[in-house]
Amino acid sequence: xxxxxDPERCQGHxxxxxLAPGLFGDDEEGYGQVLGDGTVSPDQEREARLAVVxxxxxxxxxx
Amino acid sequence: MxxxxxxxxxxxxxxxxxxxxxxxxxxxxxxxxxxxxxxxESEWSADPxxxxxDLRQRCPIAHTDRFGGGWLPTRYEDVAAIAYDTExxxxxxxxMGNFRPPRDIAPVGGxxxxxxxxxxxxxxxKLLLPVFTKTAVSRQEPATRALCxxxxxxFEGQDVVDAARDYAQHIPVRVIAAMLGFxxxxxxxxxxxxxxxxxxxxxxxxxxxxxxxxxxxxxLAQVHDHLEHPREDLTSYLIDAELFGHKLQADHVVGTMxxxxxxxxxxxxxxxxxxxxxxxxxxxxxxxxxxxxGLLPAAMEEFLRAYAPVTMARLVKEDMQWHGxxxxxxxxxxxxxxxxxxxxxxxxxxxxxxxxxxxxxxAAFGLGIHRCLGSHLARMELRVALEAWLSRIGEFTLDDPxxxxxxxxxxxxxxxxxxxLR
Numbered sequence: 020x021x022x023x024x025d026p027e028r029c030q031g032h033x034x035x036x037x038l039a040p041g042l043f044g045d046d047e048e049g050y051g052q053v054l055g056d057g058t059v060s061p062d063q064e065r066e067a068r069l070a071v072v073x074x075x076x077x078x079x080x081x082x
Numbered sequence: 083m084x085x086x087x088x089x090x091x092x093x094x095x096x097x098x099x100x101x102x103x104x105x106x107x108x109x110x111x112x113x114x115x116x117x118x119x120x121x122x123e124s125e126w127s128a129d130p131x132x133x134x135x136d137l138r139q140r141c142p143i144a145h146t147d148r149f150g151g152g153w154l155p156t157r158y159e160d161v162a163a164i165a166y167d168t169e170x171x172x173x174x175x176x177x178m179g180n181f182r183p184p185r186d187i188a189p190v191g192g193x194x195x196x197x198x199x200x201x202x203x204x205x206x207x208k209l210l211l212p213v214f215t216k217t218a219v220s221r222q223e224p225a226t227r228a229l230c231x232x233x234x235x236x237f238e239g240q241d242v243v244d245a246a247r248d249y250a251q252h253i254p255v256r257v258i259a260a261m262l263g264f265x266x267x268x269x270x271x272x273x274x275x276x277x278x279x280x281x282x283x284x285x286x287x288x289x290x291x292x293x294x295x296x297x298x299x300x301x302l303a304q305v306h307d308h309l310e311h312p313r314e315d316l317t318s319y320l321i322d323a324e325l326f327g328h329k330l331q332a333d334h335v336v337g338t339m340x341x342x343x344x345x346x347x348x349x350x351x352x353x354x355x356x357x358x359x360x361x362x363x364x365x366x367x368x369x370x371x372x373x374x375x376g377l378l379p380a381a382m383e384e385f386l387r388a389y390a391p392v393t394m395a396r397l398v399k400e401d402m403q404w405h406g407x408x409x410x411x412x413x414x415x416x417x418x419x420x421x422x423x424x425x426x427x428x429x430x431x432x433x434x435x436x437x438x439x440x441x442x443x444x445a446a447f448g449l450g451i452h453r454c455l456g457s458h459l460a461r462m463e464l465r466v467a468l469e470a471w472l473s474r475i476g477e478f479t480l481d482d483p484x485x486x487x488x489x490x491x492x493x494x495x496x497x498x499x500x501x502x503l504r
Binding site for chain 1: 208383440441444447450457458461
């Protein structure tokens with residue numbers, strides 16, 4: 020499982036790095052960034068799901 | 083040292099009546115919310131949710147002839163579509179009232195970037211984003227926490243306190259004054275500025291101009307003080323900032339200062355107050371949150387959803403048919419994020435406050451390119467204010483539900499909130 024942010028949609032609400040700080044961080048303008056290559060370990064799956072369903076812009080994809 | 087002559091002349095805002103369209107001021111009880119809505123009547127301030135729920139079912143895009151004509155979408159889907167559609171809806175004024183600024187004020191607007199449209203918008207916003215990231219605003223957290231505790235210390239010996247006036251209000255005022263580098267003792271004046279700008283919508287034009295003038299006069303005095311004594315704060319940052327290789331124009335600097343001062347105050351004040359109002363009325367939620375502080379982040383988002391303080395406005399750019407209604411150029415759109423946040427098509431148990439709600443794509447901070455610039459600051463202040471309160475005051479109830487008063491206009495929250503502490 021991997022997470023991705025669509026930079027066209029992200030507006031920097033920061034829900035992903037609030038809810039899943041192990042998977043996302045912010046850049047210098049507050050936009051969300053995937054940490055590392057976005058691979059989600061089994062114990063991070065809940066965090067990843069929370070980030071997806073709470074992004075107001077529907078900017079996070081899980082593949 | 084060269085003299086910065088950008089600020090030596092009077093700004094247009096502080097001078098005579100600006101160009102634009104004025105319409106007749108219509109006040110008084112609303113006949114039918116579907117055809118005559120007004121967000122400035124007391125029925126709306128007291129409890130807008132039943133009105134919005136009713137409209138969503140029978141007339142999801144309501145109309146009014148007041149304010150020179152406007153529309154009120156109540157479905158999440160429509161609110162989101164307008165927020166995203168900057169081609170057809172302009173932000174050149176975001177406060178729905180009886181004055182429309184001239185079209186040529188776009189794409190910059192009076193208080194960039196909130197009043198700006200593309201393509202200018204992104205440049206004005208980019209200047210401010212780095213100072214409002216979660217990381218940047220976390221520097222204000224220790225002082226915010228200390229202030230909250232100081233305010234609670236002052237409750238010593240009182241059985242009843244006004245949580246809106248004596249607590250919630252002071253938190254954003256003090257934080258934004260510190261960030262802009264304004265004297266902390268000026269805080270009480272800011273409340274007046276906020277009321278003048280956001281609540282004095284139906285005042286006669288002359289009085290409105292005079293009141294807005296007072297704000298700009300204050301801001302200009304702060305600019306001059308910072309020119310003489312530059313320091314590490316947002317005011318000096320804006321004075322020095324450059325766009326397209328030039329320093330910002332004076333009205334951009336002062337307009338943005340006005341935005342930062344006004345937008346951060348009664349919004350967060352409202353969010354803190356509404357959250358405490360809810361907890362005072364709902365002992366089960368209050369006890370659960372005190373017992374499980376780990377639930378606060380989820381509860382806070384739910385308070386933001388259910389009691390979203392901010393409604394924005396847009397202006398229709400050209401005549402068009404839109405989602406079944408006949409919009410005219412310069413019609414207002416009252417962009418109600420609170421109404422969107424209670425749409426059952428978007429949220430399960432939309433009308434209830436579910437403090438452990440896990441899926442919460444609310445729009446309290448807007449959607450699209452105008453996402454609230456200060457959202458990270460607001461969330462920090464709200465979290466710290468609630469943490470401090472709940473850690474010190476376990477039991478509290480509404481002292482007199484009838485004594486609670488709510489602000490009028492586009493920013494909604496308690497302005498009098500007498501709580502009995504136990």
